[in-house]
Amino acid sequence: MVFISVFYMKTHRKGWVIKMKKQLLIVISVLILAIISACNCENSCSEQNVAKKASSEMSISEEVEGIMDNTYVKREGVEVIYLAGGCFWGTEKLMQTIPGVIEATSGYANGEEGVTPNYGIVSDTGFKETVRVEYKPAKVSLDMILFTYFRSIDPTITNRQGNDRGPQYQTGIYWVDDATKDIVLNIAEVEKGRFPDFAVEIEPLRNFFDAEEYHQNYLEKNSGGYCHISLEEFELAGKMIIDPANYRRPLPEEIKAKLTKEQFAVTQNGATEPPFDNEYWDNHEKGIYVDIVTGEPLFSSSQKFDSGTGWPSFTQGIDENVFVFLTDNSLGMKRIEVLSRAGNSHLGHVFYGKSESPNGVRFCINSAALRFIPYDDMESEGYGYLKEYVL
Numbered sequence: 001m002v003f004i005s006v007f008y009m010k011t012h013r014k015g016w017v018i019k020m021k022k023q024l025l026i027v028i029s030v031l032i033l034a035i036i037s038a039c040n041c042e043n044s045c046s047e048q049n050v051a052k053k054a055s056s057e058m059s060i061s062e063e064v065e066g067i068m069d070n071t072y073v074k075r076e077g078v079e080v081i082y083l084a085g086g087c088f089w090g091t092e093k094l095m096q097t098i099p100g101v102i103e104a105t106s107g108y109a110n111g112e113e114g115v116t117p118n119y120g121i122v123s124d125t126g127f128k129e130t131v132r133v134e135y136k137p138a139k140v141s142l143d144m145i146l147f148t149y150f151r152s153i154d155p156t157i158t159n160r161q162g163n164d165r166g167p168q169y170q171t172g173i174y175w176v177d178d179a180t181k182d183i184v185l186n187i188a189e190v191e192k193g194r195f196p197d198f199a200v201e202i203e204p205l206r207n208f209f210d211a212e213e214y215h216q217n218y219l220e221k222n223s224g225g226y227c228h229i230s231l232e233e234f235e236l237a238g239k240m241i242i243d244p245a246n247y248r249r250p251l252p253e254e255i256k257a258k259l260t261k262e263q264f265a266v267t268q269n270g271a272t273e274p275p276f277d278n279e280y281w282d283n284h285e286k287g288i289y290v291d292i293v294t295g296e297p298l299f300s301s302s303q304k305f306d307s308g309t310g311w312p313s314f315t316q317g318i319d320e321n322v323f324v325f326l327t328d329n330s331l332g333m334k335r336i337e338v339l340s341r342a343g344n345s346h347l348g349h350v351f352y353g354k355s356e357s358p359n360g361v362r363f364c365i366n367s368a369a370l371r372f373i374p375y376d377d378m379e380s381e382g383y384g385y386l387k388e389y390v391l
Contacts, residue, residue, distance in 0.1 A: 068207040071105075072132065078102065079137055081145065081180060082109050082205050084128040084172035085153050086161025089218040090227040091131045094152055097238040100140025105132040106211040106218070109174055110203070117209055122168045128201075129168050132208060141245035142180065146173070146187045147341055148237050148321070152229045156197040162228025172201030174208075190249055193344045194324060241319040241386075244342040247296035255293055263292055266368040267345035270330075270337075275310025278367035282306075286375040286390055288318065288383060289365075294343035296322055298370070299363070300389045307356050311348065312370065314363040318389050325350065338363060345369055 072080065085091035088106040095104040108117040111127030122129070135145060159167045173188070175181045184202060192198045210216075219225050249255075256264060265271035275281070280289070289299040289312070299314045307313035317323055321341065328337040328349065338347045348365040356362065373381050375390055 069132070069205070069209075071210050072208070075134075077136055077138065078134050079142070079180065080176060081133050081135075081142060081184075082130050082172075082174040082176075082208060083133055083145075083149050084109060084130040084170060084174070084201070085149060086129070086169045086171065086228055087164050087226070088129040088131050088211065088215065089225060090229040091129075091149070091152065092217070093219045093227070094148065094229055094234060094237055095131055095133045095145070097234050098135075098140055098145060098148060098240070099238070100138075101133060101135045101145070103132075103134040105134075106130075106215045107132060107208050108168075108211060109208045110172065110201070110206050113207070119212055119215070123166045127168060127209075128170050128172055129211075130172070130174070130208065141243050142183045143187060143245035143248070143342070144240060144243055146184065147244055148240075149173070150187075150191050151236075151321075151324075152233055153200070155191060155195050155200045158199045163226075164228065170201060171199070172203070174201075174203060174205035176205050186248065190342070190344050194326065194339060236321055239319075240321050242297050242322055244296065244322075247291070247294040247342045249294055249343045259292065260368075263368045266366045267293055267343075267347075270346040272348075273311075273366050273368050278311065280312045280367040280370060280372060281310050283312070283372065285372070288373050288375075288378065288386060288390060289370045290373060290383075291340040291343045291345050291347075292369055292371045293345045294340065295371070296340055296342045297383060297386055298322060298340065298347070299365070300386075301375075302390055305356075305358060307354075307362055307364070309362075309364060312365045312367055313357070314365065315357055315359045315361055317363070318386060323347075338365070340369075 083091055083095070092104045092106050095101050107130055108122055108125075108127035109130035111117055111122075111125040115125045115127075117125045117127040133145060135142075153161055153171050155171065159165065159170050161169050161171065173184050175184050181204070188198075188200070188202050191200075219227060250258070255268065259267065262271075262273060266273060284301070286301045288297055288301065290297050297318050300318050303314045303316055303318075305313055305315060324339040324341055324344075326337045326339065328335045335349045336351075338350050339345060340347055346366075347369045348363065351362045351364065353360055354362040373383055375387070378384055378387055378390070
């Protein structure tokens with residue numbers, strides 16, 4: 001009897017132990033599965049975070065893929081262009097005066113691969129003193145920025161601007177995307193039309209490095225610092241009224257088709273119409289005069305006066321930024337030719353120190369280069385924003 005009880009107890013205990021072992025194995029298995037699942041989730045979440053970060057970084061640099069500019073961050077509603085205009089101190093300040101430009105950074109662009117330039121070695125590296133210009137297209141067009149840039153340089157010389165000499169002072173425009181490229185090439189063609197010896201580099205950006213901190217905002221920190229750009233140019237850049245992007249030059253065949261023989265001869269070949277035998281020399285109606293080729297506004301009737309010369313004469317333009325002035329040594333005389341900015345149309349000449357002019361300045365302009373917009377038609381023709389300059 002005692003034997004049977006002991007046997008029963010041992011057998012029962014053994015079954016209990018086996019049962020407990022099974023339960024323990026089940027618990028351990030569940031714990032292992034939970035740990036594995038947690039690890040997999042952590043790895044998956046980590047991979048997702050990495051993917052999100054990569055996607056974010058790609059969205060920042062997708063327009064400058066393959067371009068080295070480690071400090072540029074793409075921002076919504078902001079575009080970028082890189083301009084080499086000689087000494088970057090002046091170009092930086094010039095760009096900063098343009099409403100709509102939010103940041104201008106001095107640096108070095110498009111030099112030897114694998115080289116990190118600095119001011120001490122830049123002349124031996126192929127890098128050019130360049131300004132990264134960040135702007136809001138909703139407030140200022142790239143056309144306006146580029147025409148302002150061209151106004152500040154001599155586009156016919158190589159490795160030099162002002163008193164500065166060396167390969168680092170070579171002028172250039174460097175783009176980062178196709179949309180910018182199209183505008184750059186269009187403006188460059190206009191400029192080449194007036195400067196046959198065009199020497200400005202026009203190419204995509206390859207690399208850019210910020211210049212040393214003491215170069216940033218240099219002319220703000222050193223008001224007496226050297227600059228190859230005149231104070232007048234800074235002032236003009238800050239007072240722009242007319243956006244050239246709204247008045248782009250048509251294709252050559254389109255220009256030929258829209259102009260009369262005389263208009264074409266005057267605007268495209270620099271001819272001069274006869275005095276007292278042209279459309280606007282004695283026009284006294286209120287309104288504005290625009291470029292016959294592009295429609296870019298030039299003069300207001302309030303600026304017109306009777307010079308007695310037989311050609312339309314004006315004391316000034318609505319916006320001085322719309323004119324390009326070139327030295328003209330033709331016909332044995334030294335004169336200043338006046339061209340339209342966006343259309344590169346020959347308009348006439350400007351003379352200074354003239355007693356017949358209220359302010360001593362006489363813009364002597366060919367009627368054949370102009371189209372007159374009566375004041376009452378300005379709104380419907382898209383020039384309503386200039387009405388205040390007519391009154």
